Amino acid sequence: xxxxxxxxxxxxxxxxxxxxxxxxxxxxxxxxxxxxxxxxxxxxxxxxxxxxxxxxxxxxxxxxxxxxxxxxxxxxxxxxxxxxxxxxxxxxxxxxxxxxxxxxxxxxxxxxxxxxxxxxxxxxxxxxxxxxxxxxxxxxxxxxxxxxxxxxxxxxxxxxxxxxxxxxxxxxxxxxxxxxxxxxxxxxxxxxxxxxxxxxxxxxxxxxxxxxxxxxxxxxxxxxxxxxxxxxxxxxxxxxxxxxxxxxxxxxxxxxxxxxxxxxxxxxxxxxxxxxxxxxxxxxxxxxxxxxxxxxxxxxxxxxxxxxxxxxxxxxxxxxxxxxxxxxxxxxxxxxxxxxxxxxxxxxxxxxxxxxxxxxxxxxxxxxxxxxxxxxxxxxxxxxxxxxxxxxxxxxxxxxxxxxxxxxxxxxxxxxxxxxxxxxxxxxxxxxxxxxxxxxxxxxxxxxxxxxxxxxxxxxxxxxxxxxxxxxxxxxxxxxxxxxxxxxxxxxxxxxxxxxxxxxxxxxxxxxxxxxxxxxxxxxxxxxxxxxxxxxxxxxxxxxxxxxxxxxxxxxxxxxxxxxxxxxxxxxxxxxxxxxxxxxxxxxxxxxxxxxxxxxxxxxxxxxxxxxxxxxxxxxxxxxxxxxxxxxxxxxxxxxxxxxxxxxxxxxxxxxxxxxxxxxxxxxxxxxxxxxxxxxxxxxxxxxxxxxxxxxxxxxxxxxxxxxxxxxxxxxxxxxxxxxxxxxxxxxxxxxxxxxxxxxxxxxxxxxxxxxxxxxxxxxxxxxxxxxxxxxxxxxxxxxxxxxx
Numbered sequence: 001x002x003x004x005x006x007x008x009x010x011x012x013x014x015x016x017x018x019x020x021x022x023x024x025x026x027x028x029x030x031x032x033x034x035x036x037x038x039x040x041x042x043x044x045x046x047x048x049x050x051x052x053x054x055x056x057x058x059x060x061x062x063x064x065x066x067x068x069x070x071x072x073x074x075x076x077x078x079x080x081x082x083x084x085x086x087x088x089x090x091x092x093x094x095x096x097x098x099x100x101x102x103x104x105x106x107x108x109x110x111x112x113x114x115x116x117x118x119x120x121x122x123x124x125x126x127x128x129x130x131x132x133x134x135x136x137x138x139x140x141x142x143x144x145x146x147x148x149x150x151x152x153x154x155x156x157x158x159x160x161x162x163x164x165x166x167x168x169x170x171x172x173x174x175x176x177x178x179x180x181x182x183x184x185x186x187x188x189x190x191x192x193x194x195x196x197x198x199x200x201x202x203x204x205x206x207x208x209x210x211x212x213x214x215x216x217x218x219x220x221x222x223x224x225x226x227x228x229x230x231x232x233x234x235x236x237x238x239x240x241x242x243x244x245x246x247x248x249x250x251x252x253x254x255x256x257x258x259x260x261x262x263x264x265x266x267x268x269x270x271x272x273x274x275x276x277x278x279x280x281x282x283x284x285x286x287x288x289x290x291x292x293x294x295x296x297x298x299x300x301x302x303x304x305x306x307x308x309x310x311x312x313x314x315x316x317x318x319x320x321x322x323x324x325x326x327x328x329x330x331x332x333x334x335x336x337x338x339x340x341x342x343x344x345x346x347x348x349x350x351x352x353x354x355x356x357x358x359x360x361x362x363x364x365x366x367x368x369x370x371x372x373x374x375x376x377x378x379x380x381x382x383x384x385x386x387x388x389x390x391x392x393x394x395x396x397x398x399x400x401x402x403x404x405x406x407x408x409x410x411x412x413x414x415x416x417x418x419x420x421x422x423x424x425x426x427x428x429x430x431x432x433x434x435x436x437x438x439x440x441x442x443x444x445x446x447x448x449x450x451x452x453x454x455x456x457x458x459x460x461x462x463x464x465x466x467x468x469x470x471x472x473x474x475x476x477x478x479x480x481x482x483x484x485x486x487x488x489x490x491x492x493x494x495x496x497x498x499x500x501x502x503x504x505x506x507x508x509x510x511x512x513x514x515x516x517x518x519x520x521x522x523x524x525x526x527x528x529x530x531x532x533x534x535x536x537x538x539x540x541x542x543x544x545x546x547x548x549x550x551x552x553x554x555x556x557x558x559x560x561x562x563x564x565x566x567x568x569x570x571x572x573x574x575x576x577x578x579x580x581x582x583x584x585x586x587x588x589x590x591x592x593x594x595x596x597x598x599x600x601x602x603x604x605x606x607x608x609x610x611x612x613x614x615x616x617x618x619x620x621x622x623x624x625x626x627x628x629x630x631x632x633x634x635x636x637x638x639x640x641x642x643x644x645x646x647x648x649x650x651x652x653x654x655x656x657x658x659x660x661x662x663x664x665x666x667x668x669x670x671x672x673x674x675x676x677x678x679x680x681x682x683x684x685x686x687x688x689x690x691x692x693x694x695x696x697x698x699x700x701x702x703x704x705x706x707x708x709x710x711x712x713x714x715x716x717x718x719x720x721x722x723x724x725x726x727x728x729x730x731x732x733x734x735x736x737x738x739x740x741x742x743x744x745x746x747x748x749x750x751x752x753x754x755x756x757x758x759x760x761x762x763x764x765x766x767x768x769x770x771x772x773x774x775x776x777x778x779x780x781x782x783x784x785x786x787x788x789x
Contacts, residue, residue: 004533004566008453010543012460012490013039023048030470035459036477036487040236052476054244056237061211063194064204066183070167071211073142073182078110082141086115087127088298089147089201090289092282096227097146097205099301100220101169104209107217114140117294120360124390124414125423127155136162143167147201149181150174151416156181169204171233172416173402196237202227203242221246222253223301229274230282235481243479247272257300260313261285274479287320290360327361331368338373348442348451349399351435353380353389363392363421370394374453376401376442382428389431393422398450404441408434455563457543460490463518466557471546486545488562491520493539501528509561513542521549524561532586535570535656537766569777571770572658575762580636580660584612587658592632597644601637601662623647632656638663642757650776657773661762671710672755678742680704681714685724685733694729717745 015035023034026045042048050056061067077084084105088098098115105113118124118131126148132155135143142165145152149168156179159166166181174188185204187194199207206224209217225246228239235243250258250272262269265280288294300312337352350373357365359381369377376399380389395401401422405415411433415424426434466489480486491513498512502523509524509531522542524530534540544559574583584594594614596602602616614636617623624647633654638661639645649657684700685691693700693715701711715731718724721740725732742748760772 004530004540004564004570006455006543006563006565008455008563009449010455010457010490010563010565012457015039015459019043029476030467030473031465032459032461032470032487032489033473033476035461036474039458040477040484051240054241056241058210058216058241059195059207059238061207064185064187064207065189065192065194066185067207067211070169070183070185070208073165073167074105074108074110074144074212077142078105078108081112083139084110084113084142084144085135085140086113087131087143087145087148088115088117088294089125090117090120090294091147092230092285093201093227094147095285095289095294095297095301096223096230097169097200097202098298099223100202100205100209100227101144101146102298102302103220104205104212104217108212115298117289117298119293120289124425126414126416127152129155129158132159132164133162136164140164145169146205147171149179150184150186151179151414153177153179155179169201169208171199171201171204173418175406196239198234198237198239200228200231200233200239202231203233203239206242218245218249222250222255222258225250226258226277226281226285229277229479229481230285232482234483235274235479236483239481240479240484243274243481247274247277247479250277255301256306256309257303257313260306260309261300261316263310264313264317274481278481283323284316284320287323288316290323290364291319291326291358323361326358327364327368330357330361330365334365334369334379335372338369342373347375347435347439348446349376349378349435349438351378351380351431351438353382353391353431355382355384357381359390359392362390363394363423366392366394370396374451376438378434378438380431384428387428389426389428391424391426393417393424395420395422396446396450397454398446399442404438404445407441408437455488455543456485457490458487460492463491463494463513463515463520466491466518466520466546466559468548468555468557471548471557474546488543488545489559490541490543491559492541493567494542495537495539499531499534499536501531503528511542511561513559520557520559522559522561524564527561527564530564533588534564534566535572537770538566538570539568541565541567569654570656571766571773572656573766573769574658574660576661580662584610584634587634588632588656591630591655592634593626593628594634594636595626595648596636597639598637605636617644617648620644620647624650628652628654630655632658634658634660636660636662638761639757642753642760645761646776649773651778653778659761659769663758663762666758666762670751671707672751673706673710673714675742677704677706677710678714678717681711682718682723685718685731689733691731692729693726693731713747713751717742717748720745720747 015038019038020031020034023037024031027048037048042051086098086101088094098117102113102115116131118128123131127145143159144167146169148170150170150172156166160180167183168179168181169185171187174186178184185208187197187199187204202224206220209220221242225243228242233239251270253259253269259269261281261284265284267276267280285297288296296312296316300309300316303309303312334352338350350369362379362381366377366379374396376393376395378391378393380391382389393401400419402417402419405412405422405424411430412424412426415422417423474487477484494513494515496511497514500510502508502510507526507528509527511522513520513522522544542561542564544561547558547560549556549558592613594612596605596614596616599616599618602614605614615626620643623644626648629652631654635657697711698708701708719726721744722734723737724734761769
């Protein structure tokens with residue numbers, strides 16, 4: 001049982017400590033780096049050096065099927081001055097593929113080459129018959145597709161019929177039938193000898209450039225790297241080589257288009273990395289094609305003029321601002337639609353659509369819905385005139401989009417993509433059938449736990465291993481991306497010396513973690529509220545990304561917190577320091593039980609009309625019967641006896657205890673008379689025989705230097721022990737009395753117990769109070785404390 005639940009399931013990859021030690025010794029790296037290497041399948045010194053230094057070279061492009069046919073046909077086209085058109089796509093991978101192919105053709109000597117990017121709104125993704133016929137009419141002899149074409153079975157047949165040659169270069173999932181073309185360059189063709197299957201579309205275009213130019217055209221690597229990183233293909237093997245060398249070249253590039261785009265993005269070229277490409281450049285490159293035409297991006301990257309490049313970069317950036325506004329509006333509407341839908345049906349697959357939604361950004365909206373609801377999501381834009389719906393889908397692990405859409409191909413005239421992302425077109429009237437089929441498939445394939453997000457973590461690490469030097473060495477593994485993710489670590493069961501909300505709106509969390517010899521600062525953006533749910537002496541487990549904080553010439557390691565969890569029950573100490581109504585509404589709404597021991601207090605709370613779940617505990621039996629397992633228990637007032645509170649909590653698995661312990665009248669600071677003082681009062685009464693207590697009690701207390709409450713208390717003890725009687729305020733001593741101990745008086749024993757209980761519950765330290773509760777609570781087993789899978 002997790003007593004402050006993590007947002008996701010944490011999965012910590014196991015590592016062999018002996019192999020860690022071996023790599024540490026052989027490579028002279030920090031244990032953190034050795035663990036990261038092992039988790040990426042790099043378990044020898046030779047593999048590690050190859051990975052870190054990127055010493056491998058590019059694979060032979062002629063290992064790709066049909067590459068010789070492709071090169072021969074392009075050579076003939078150039079030799080005969082035929083007209084060539086590069087048929088691209090409107091996303092970052094597609095436009096960089098177009099640029100790479102164009103530049104390679106130009107260098108090879110092609111004088112009569114153009115490019116074409118289909119319009120997302122009027123033509124959709126991939127080849128289309130109308131465009132091919134237009135090319136033929138315009139006199140083109142050869143079409144070369146980049147980042148598309150593998151699903152264009154019909155269009156390839158059209159090209160053959162009208163007499164225009166076709167070369168397809170693509171990386172999307174091939175179907176059972178391959179288009180008929182002069183050459184199909186694709187790393188995933190059946191029985192392909194190419195050693196790496198995960199190239200982006202721009203990577204495939206780069207292989208054609210290599211084969212055509214008979215060298216490695218490294219000057220094209222900045223564009224290849226941008227498209228590869230933007231397309232979220234695995235950054236391993238050849239893709240890692242592309243990304244690493246491409247980023248190095250971007251940092252010193254003279255390419256006017258890249259320099260202008262970096263400038264309008266507020267980026268410094270010399271600091272460019274995979275994150276700035278993925279989160280700053282790529283969205284801008286994608287924006288024009290999402291809203292209008294991607295042509296300006298190709299023109300930007302082909303530009304050799306500073307003023308033109310600056311103008312185009314500014315225009316492209318303005319598209320991105322507009323795109324952000326549209327996405328935010330659509331996402332808000334989609335979330336409301338999904339919420340209503342899920343309340344009714346709770347489908348495993350989310351399908352939403354609207355005629356007003358921009359088809360260019362539905363993929364982004366789908367991604368946001370997956371983040372919020374963690375289900376496979378299909379977002380459609382409806383065209384009422386044509387009766388067609390254009391859709392974009394994003395998935396979760398366990399539900400392969402391409403395979404499942406293949407099961408629906410009878411109603412999908414056009415679809416394509418990957419296991420985690422796909423695009424499609426179908427008739428609006430077929431959406432219900434698609435929804436029914438996909439939900440049936442999902443129910444067979446997805447288990448309940450599949451709908452809880454998983455956060456994969458590289459290591460569980462002690463504070464002692466988190467140093468500036470170790471974090472610097474982690475950069476040896478960059479660039480990070482798919483299958484080589486930016487490392488996330490877990491720090492398990494650690495104390496913190498400071499935790500507070502920061503920021504103008506108190507939305508963020510600032511923490512200092514500490515063990516006996518080490519400290520680590522942490523910052524959690526938008527996690528400020530979580531500090532209200534972690535008590536001061538709790539141990540927390542935290543996951544996040546490590547970084548280096550540089551301030552005032554001092555460099556310190558820090559962790560960017562992504563999530564926290566607490567696996568022990570927690571005590572929150574509200575004893576006497578706040579009025580009840582100032583904090584009660586801040587407590588968790590779920591699983592919260594408010595315990596009241598006093599009927600008077602209970603009635604007062606009921607009169608306030610509060611919505612909280614108040615329970616009156618006015619007997620030990622009721623206390624023992626109340627089910628508090630997995631609950632947050634708020635102790636509003638002070639228990640009348642120790643046994644009442646023990647009966648309430650003993651043997652129960654409580655998540656949190658909020659101790660307020662309101663008490664109108666405390667006993668702890670009242671004078672508890674000594675036996676000598678009891679003896680004095682009894683002797684005084686014996687001498688008097690009869691004493692007007694009502695009239696002279698105040699004088700008696702003043703004479704002896706005691707409070708009136710003390711004198712009245714001692715008299716009440718004597719009355720209970722039958723040492724005296726009192727009638728109308730007149731006290732008389734019983735002449736025949738049995739010897740009895742003071743503790744036999746209920747009043748005496750009760751005050752004694754209350755003073756001790758107040759000492760234990762009200763005037764103890766936080767740690768003492770927690771230990772007191774711990775004595776009686778049911779201990780959580782190790783199995784219940786597991787935070788991860």
